[in-house]
Amino acid sequence: MSRLQHFGWFLARGFGPHGWGHPYLDWNWQWTRPELYQQSARELERAGFEFVLIEDAPSLGSPDTIDLRVRHAFGGPKLDPLLLAPYLFQATTRLGVIPTVNPAAYLPYTAARQFATLQHLSGDRLGLNVVTDTGSARHFGDAPQLSHDAAYDRAEEWLDGIRALWNSWGEGALVRDTATGVYADGTKLRPVRHRGEYFAFDGPLNAVPFERGEPVIASPGGSGRGLGFAGANSDVQLALAPLTEQSVRAYRAKIHAAAIERGRSPSDITIMFAIQPVIVSSPEEADRVVAASAHPDDAVLRVIAQRQSSDLETDLTVLDLDAPLPEGLFAEHVSQGSIRRLIGDRDAATAPLRAHLTALARAGRISDRSGFVGTAEEFADMIEELGEWGNDGVLLWGDLHPVTIHRTLDDLVPVLRRRGILRDELSDGGLRASLRSF
Template identity: 30%
Template structure:
């Protein structure tokens, strides 16, 4: 069973929605990616639904090389606000919901990242988190340097996380006394030196701010390759994963949790949240109609370009659309997603066209569809059968897709006692039932 008594629910927020053609829907603002007011609206919808947190995915470069395909979509990081700048606006526009965003360990330095995330945690009273990624997108590398190979990226990420946590523990809790009468701003003995030195990083510290409300802001991780699962087991507190079936989700859940002990971690230190790309309506037909409306808006050029990108930026243009997926070289990009799609095509005997149509919407994520009761039934089945501790809701179009879930599915989950009716604390750790980490002790 799940490690907590109620499921965790979060929102994955591509600005126009997760569906590749959502930006073309008449009810979706086409400029959503650069409109802070839109983000505030959808974050408030999630907070109204008592979600644990919202998640802002990010990339330091557009995703894909086919400009014809990219020119016809809005979900490949073509026009999107920088997330930590945006989180400042969300921090003052909300009061309870957690705020998390992607950070690349390949193209950032630990000190900058530790400072930014701790700042958001202080600004929000303890509602911050970060999604640690290694940057699978080769287009990001062209803005910095050559892309490291897969295992090198993950080795850097593991050490990166260690340095960030060390910086968050630069001070004892309560070191900043701010005693005006005594003239003492902080206790010198409250400094906890880091002095981290390795081939990759040389970071003296301390971080130039007090220990944050959560001690450590919450760490998300999303890798599903072997290296990704090891990083999740060693550093992740919320694990985001793409699993299209109950059986695959159960296998991932069991595998990930079996790795925790070797890092000295307990089962209650981690929450596993599969992505859910869902369509819900007041009736099953209404949900189906919403799906069909978005599918009809897909440009064929976009569909094949997206599949190429998800498979590691391979050129598929010379292969027949109604033939099988051709043999593919190993990917230096997202190995977990590459394997998921290759296995799916083989298992279901999908043509290139059929696989493209599936990827255009869900990108390999689980895709429930139906009434509120139908969707709640499926979420409950996964939650109660060792497949998930909760879910990352990937609304197909925003804001309506998120409102549908909040107004229809959340009350049904609450009625069944599966989800909270109100927040139980002030911090993101409170929402998720995660303990506050103890700091290091000064020597």
């Protein structure tokens, strides 16, 4: 029997030049103006999606590789998604918005006050995707760059401090008694004096308390320390894993164990697997798309190399396609996950660059679970199967552009609704209520 799933939209390229490099650039939407994103947000809300999550990277990377990131707009420029959020709230009534935030960029008191403001203004629809990118450290002071695990330690201290400030208004502190003229009882505000390893600040917070809960916390961490952070703090976990029953169940078990270890219930965390579907009109069209991807020409490989160069902060476009990757090619700061995605299970010492890029170009069929190309009915089959394995929901991956939204959802939404997988309307109690509604 079908069961409802949670659905979100992952704006994976961040608040950047949408449409660049695609034919739909000629729709003439201006990526620096809010109307493009407002229109897309309205369509997602109408479709029954609970939130849009916006990726961000505040840095353009190391000085030596900036050109790689901006040349084709794969890694930048990017504007601040936190400042886009109010425009999306204005355009919708129930859709949640989860911008990415980096603890290095916001002092806890400022963060607590700004996030509380947006939570109130949005009707409790704010979420925060907390990331611990250490490559941006040079933009926020002259302190040495933290290690991977230390960055999570800082993020945990940061979030604990923010929550202490949010809770500095004790029960009964907000009076609002018009008969007596008393707005608040200052004796019930808790003093906050934080002196930690990374932050020092005092409270209480100059913002009123929440009536329906604090902003939702999301996180994408997949390392041991990242999973521990999620278990302690996250309401939404962004999951990237092979969509096999064994892999899905194992990933969920890790998150649930991390939650229990930190005194929380597994049901406190909504685990959502990120998927980038290619919805086509027929199985025959899906077969054609997959077959065409098996033998990419050099022009296609160059585009993939450009994109990977941005992620890896390493110029792959100057390398010989038919030679192995040079030893010591990647700097120490380059994400090991990004390197693994490029190399896969091939031998880095012998496999040519062409083999790595060709593997990335290949698409697979939804029907045999080798990829995400298929019909709306086939995609719905996969979502139902995930539900049978206990899955909570999926995060569809794509630009926040009306063309992308409709190309993905026009045929899919009716199928998902008929099968009882996608809700008809969102909760009016805010984002947290939507995530806890079934």
